[in-house]
Amino acid sequence: MTSPASAKPAILSVDDDPGVSRSVVRDLRRRYGADYRILRAESGASALEALRELKLRGQPVAVLIADYRMPGMDGIEFLEQAMDLHPYARRVLLTAYADTNAAIEAINVVDLDHYLLKPWDPPEEKLYPVIDALLEAWRSDAHRPVHETKVVGHRWSARSSQVREFLARNQLPYRWYLADEPEGSRLLQAAGASADNCPVVIDAAGKALLAPSDSELAASVGLNTDPTGEFYDLIVIGGGPAGLGAAVYGASEGLRTVLVERTATGGQAGQSSRIENYLGFPDGLSGAQLADRARRQAVKFGAELITAREVVGLEVCGSARVVNFDDGSSISAHSVLIATGVNYRHHPAPGVDEFTGRGVYYGSAMTEAADCADRDVYIVGGANSAGQAAVFLSRHACTVHILIRADSLEKSMSHYLIQQIEQIGNIVVHPCTEVVAADGDGHLERLVLRNNATGTEDKVDAERLFLFIGAAPETDWLDAIVTRDAAGYVLAGPDLMVDGNRPSGWELPRPPHHLETSVPGVFVAGDVRSESAKRVASAVGEGAMAVMLVHRYIAKQ
Structure with a gap:
């Protein structure tokens, strides 16, 4: 039987100075001992061992407090490894005045929640308010126990x-x-x-x-699939970087905001194994990490997130904008943001569609990486998403083959990624090459490759093919509602103006706002917008800008 003490959430402090360690624990027990199990360790290694035992017992950890200067394993290294065991624990770094740069580094490396300067006396002023706020955030966060x-x-x-x-x-x-x-x-x-x-x-x-x-x-598995209300200030359709950015800013600025996502938050960016050129993260982070942090941030501010719901229509009913779901239900709002992004185009080669999900995968399909061990892997595409996948899969596969129709990667891939790829010995780039057929018995077993420069074709053994061959918007559900360009991307703002004239059917005295579509109160952001930058940072920025324009629109209603 689990004792009451061991059932309490834990607060763990690690410091190699016994005097400091005892002092931290004494202050913590005085304030939190009734509701939390207060633990201490004098090295990063022993603290990690304690965290592993807590994990096996299924005991949650609320706060981790680590001293920066520890021999063998400093506080940042400890917190980085502790995140793998208890990712929802709040993280605090103890530093001296001379080590504030270390705390700034930790904000990026381990998503640090706070840093405390030693000494913290009196604790009533310098320690307890910080821990109180972290515990409140931990209790209210949408963290889930790791059930199997x-x-x-x-x-x-x-x-x-x-x-x-x-x-x-x-x-x-x-x-x-x-x-x-x-x-x-x-x-x-x-x-x-x-x-x-x-x-x-x-x-x-x-x-x-x-x-x-x-x-x-x-x-x-506990995801929210049904909206709690019928009317909102803002409905965000799509949970990629643009949609998540809008959800964060909309909710934080007082708009009753709901985000509707078909599959999972993050969009195509969420499938990226590593994003290294996003502002503020010099060590990079995975798309999944970025999406998870943004999702938790949106929920913290009060945004409502709906998953596994398919939007099939948009209607204008007076001042309300109505979003229709595939099950016949609907929700309404003062405004709507379309942030549905784009999806990968289907490869036209014979056999590819037959083996999709059975050796052929669109996007990174990171769940398949472990099965690529010691095998040859083929990637089609020359943009950043293909390069990031190649770098990631090279850790597992025998050889990663990048197939591109261009004569080099320089026309479509960022310079930093090209440099990385050149330094990885088991990545081979095949210019002027494309897949012309896929074959196998029940799953992918062979590919036929054509070199367009020489006209020759080769058949190669292959069980894994990852496709990053450009993308297109899925906006047919907006047909006859908002104006789109010839490729299906949504037009907005100045792009709607023809010879200085407002779009057909536009009845307001003002022209459309910068991210406003041909329907007043319906906005667009991110990759689905015509002529957008197709970058994570610009998508997040457009999501934030759209919220500012939503405020302007609602204020005039």
């Missing part, structure tokens, strides 16, 4: 791959079992299912879902 969801499926099942990708992109831990292996078979038997029912998802409570839809899967 089990997925049983087939290695070459497209739907099994989609389920795993859905869970991974939504930051939901799971364990993967093959249906034809002993443990997978035992789980299917216990669930009263067979291999024909796969994928089978067994949630932490032991409930089995047979071949669940995304909405059923989302509901089973």
